[in-house]
Amino acid sequence: MELEISFHPIDMQTWPMAQTFYYYTQMAPTTYTLNVTMDVTRLRETLKTKGYKFFPAYLYLITKAVGQQQELRMGVQNGEVGYWDHLTPVYPQFHEDDKTTSLLWTEYDDNFQVFYRSYLEDTRQYGDSHGILSAKGIPLANAYIVSCIPWFTFNSFSLHNHGIKDYYVPSFEAGSFIEADGKIKMPLSITAHHATTEGYHLKVFLEQLQYDMDHTSEWLDV
Numbered sequence: 001m002e003l004e005i006s007f008h009p010i011d012m013q014t015w016p017m018a019q020t021f022y023y024y025t026q027m028a029p030t031t032y033t034l035n036v037t038m039d040v041t042r043l044r045e046t047l048k049t050k051g052y053k054f055f056p057a058y059l060y061l062i063t064k065a066v067g068q069q070q071e072l073r074m075g076v077q078n079g080e081v082g083y084w085d086h087l088t089p090v091y092p093q094f095h096e097d098d099k100t101t102s103l104l105w106t107e108y109d110d111n112f113q114v115f116y117r118s119y120l121e122d123t124r125q126y127g128d129s130h131g132i133l134s135a136k137g138i139p140l141a142n143a144y145i146v147s148c149i150p151w152f153t154f155n156s157f158s159l160h161n162h163g164i165k166d167y168y169v170p171s172f173e174a175g176s177f178i179e180a181d182g183k184i185k186m187p188l189s190i191t192a193h194h195a196t197t198e199g200y201h202l203k204v205f206l207e208q209l210q211y212d213m214d215h216t217s218e219w220l221d222v
Contacts, residue, residue, distance in 0.1 A: 005142050007075065009082040017071070017196065021081065024195035033158040033191045034202055040177065041184045043213040046220065055148065056106075056119040057220075059089045062146050062172050063108045064219070065209040072205060074196040075142070076166035084142040087169060092147050093127050093134060104134040105143055112219050148174040157189035168196040 012018045024030045043061075047054055066072045066087055073084045086108050092101040106122045109115040122136065129135035149157075153175040161167060175187040190202060212219060 004085070005088075005140060006085045007077045007082050007142075008085075009077075009080040012081065015081075020198075021195045024193070030194040031161065031191060032194060033156075033189055034199075035154075035156045035187065035189050036206060037178075038186045038188050038206075038210060038213065039183060040186045040213055041182075043216060044177070044184050046216045050220070052116065052220075055091075056116050057112070058148070058174060059091060059106070059119065059146055060108075060112050060115050061209060061212050063087055063089050064110070064212060065205050066144070066170070067108075068208050069201055069204060071196050071198070071201045072170055073142075074168040076168075077141070086142065088140045088143045089146045090139045090143045091145075093123065095128070095130060098130070100130060102129060102131055102134045103139070104136055105139040107140070111222065113221075144169040145171040147172065150176055152176055153178050154187050154189070157187070159189065159191040161191070168193045170197060170202075 012021075015021075043057065044054060047057055063086070070083045073087055075082065075084060088105055088108055090103050090105040093104050094101050104122055104126055106115065106119045109118065126134040126136045133139075145159075157173050157175070159171050159173060161171075170190050170192040173189040173191075175189075178185045178187070190205075192202065
């Protein structure tokens with residue numbers, strides 16, 4: 001059962017980040033990119049042992065960690081600043097025939113098994129459709145971009161949105177794995193809007209994400 005999408009307007013008179021939001025949207029519009037390296041050793045080995053694909057687990061874990069912080073789920077609806085209950089991951093589908101990608105989305109569910117099955121069904125049904133958007137159509141209003149570059153790793157990656165209006169949720173890009181000294185690492189690039197997301201918020205997000213990657217028994221087969 002998919003989650004209901006709810007948007008909650010914020011009282012700008014009492015919101016602690018109101019001045020920050022005004023400054024970084026009206027006076028000095030600013031986005032920034034943070035590049036980190038995640039340890040996916042336990043996650044990858046567990047998924048491989050149990051026969052799960054890595055990419056949908058990555059989508060689930062990013063969306064799950066984002067859901068823990070209101071500041072990472074900010075948006076504007078009907079002219080009001082607020083936050084979504086949860087976000088919907090939008091991700092690319094690569095087409096081998098013409099080397100293009102199409103954007104597809106899968107409704108988030110707190111239960112990994114439900115989300116995983118929905119992902120498999122979406123990619124089965126719409127994965128081969130071409131065009132910038134897959135045949136599933138326009139993403140939901142609470143959508144955010146989460147992607148990967150599977151062909152190579154990177155030390156730094158920046159995503160430039162060229163001033164897309166009222167888009168304040170982070171975007172995520174992962175690179176290919178790096179294996180060294182018995183560990184499997186994955187570069188992760190996060191592009192955030194300074195109006196809603198401070199470095200501290202990303203610190204909390206990354207700690208939650210790494211925890212979930214290391215403690216698969218708490219969500220994988222629940």
